Amino acid sequence: MTDGSLRIAIAEDSAILRDGLVQLLVDRGFTVTGAVGDPAALRSSVAQNPPDVAVIDIRMPPTFTDEGLRLALELRARHEGLGILLFSQYIETRYAADLLADDAAGIGYLLKDRVADVSDFVEALERVAVGGTALDPEVVTQLLGATRRTDSLSVLTPREREVLSLMAEGRSNAAIAHALVVSEGAVEKHVANIFAKLNLPVSDKDHRRVLAVLRFLES
């Protein structure tokens, strides 16, 4: 992250959406380093003018399947510390699993619909920029549903499960407290209970919690 505003690059093949995103980000005071429509263009844009976060559409030319995902994995391997926000019309659990396979730091995976709630979207973007995680609630639901060890989650109370879902989205304790309209202290207690019940080591960084949660889900 540079001293000034966050620098964002966009790869999205739909011109309408791309223009809208640029407008939104500029409006919110971000710097858009490049807005392109295909993987190759983003590759050169990132190389020439490195952004803090690359917002990438998963379905892009030429085959409109998972170009964006492959590009994301490639860019992460090449540019250390680059935040990636994957952007998709649908959520595919497989993609999420691929993406989070080694490290969930600086990764986001959101449904495109989320841009409608501008503040949430911008917040997610900022979280990814500083090495946090932003997972769509849909992704979390699917990952929770996809895991074969759901029965082990039955040890959690409904409230704890709610807290776990929000944690998995990458939210901090304060944000969780805000979302559930409880005190931060209450959330901390829930989190401690969850870790205790699921035998997970507590860590000091937000995204490590997500990592832990996901590692548990994927096991």
Add this chain to the structure above:
Amino acid sequence: MSPGSSEDSSVRVRIRGRELSLAMTEDQTLRMRAVVRMILHEPFTRRVWSELGFFLLSSALAGAGLFIVAWTMGAGLILAITFFGFAIFALSLRCARGIGGMQRRLVRNMLGEAVEDPQAFVARPGFLGWLQSCLRDRVAWRAVAYLALKVPWSILGLFVAFSLWWDAFALLARPIFDHGGGAAPVWGLASNFFPSLSFSGGGLKGELAGLVLGAVFFFAAPWVMRGFVNVDRLLIRNLLGPDPTAMRVRSLEQARTQTIDASAATLRRIERDLHDGTQAQLVALAMRLGMAKEKLEEDSEHVDLDRVRELVDAAHRGAKEAITELRDIARGIHPPALDIGLEGALATLAARSAVPTELSVDLSTRPTPAIEAIAYFCVAELLANVAQHAMASRASVSCAQQGSWLRLVVRDDGSGGAQLTTVGSSSSGLAGLTDRVHAVDGRLHLVSPPGGPTVVTVDLPLTS
């Protein structure tokens, strides 16, 4: 005895010195001569001998085959109380299939009958699977049925044919060997069917009658033989050839696969259209409204109303565009114009076409909805092609009923050179159309010489 030569308009047939003269017209004469020549030549043609050879060989084969199959089947049935019996039964069926194959080769090689091989035997895995496949092998059961019908038919056929030949030779040879007037060794059909003709009576009259009958037998024998062989051919075609039901099933399976592929491709196209068009439009729309909402939530005194208006304006435009796109996509799935009938729908297409288009429709029966839809999409696609590629100034569409077929002809006066299967996007539409048309057993024919004009003819069955 020899065919008489014709002079003027009469045919003369000389039989043992006597001359028969028949007055006829020229045309009848020629035809008569052809028939007579055919009848008289027939006993000496190669074909008769190969038919006789075939009938003898295939009868022997069928007899031996039925003997083996019947015995092994019987043994299998008796032993069916043990597992062993089923295996024998299955082997017996395999044997029947093999004999069926030999019969097929025989008729193919000796008579040139074009009988196709039936579907090959495919055994399921494992011994039990093999057993089950054998017992359920329709081809084998049909071969058994063939043997069961063929053997009695052969016995009858051989008896009749040889009786005729034998009688013919016996009757014709009697004057040579039997001048004394004694009874010739006549047996077979003649003595059974005509017991009153004892042929033992002397005199010229009796002798002559015997000779005439012998000649009739001699020349009739090949035709009777052919009758038996033809029935046998019929049996082979129907019982040893490919099962018509199985063939129909196979062709239906193919058509079904094509249809499924085509509809999957259609669904994919619709998904793509929705994803790239409407969905993106709506996301952008929601995003603009979200931005406008946030602006309005700011401190009321600092609200940038111009900016909000701009955003709402853009959102409004986007909403209208999304509606238009959605309508186009819906029309691509099922054109609402078709609800009023093909004629009205085609009229709409012709009116909307970028190139001035003349339409003529002549339909007395309404095609089924599926055919109407295919006809509609064909015309839509072809007119779109005309507008995009043909550089035409006029086009015409005709839609007419021909029996149980619907014929669409789309013509343009453009530059021609259209192809069904070329690389590049310009022709992919035509290839897609061909698939659609084939899926309902229709045909698409394209004539497009360089320089034009281009004529595309599509024939569709009225009912799919």
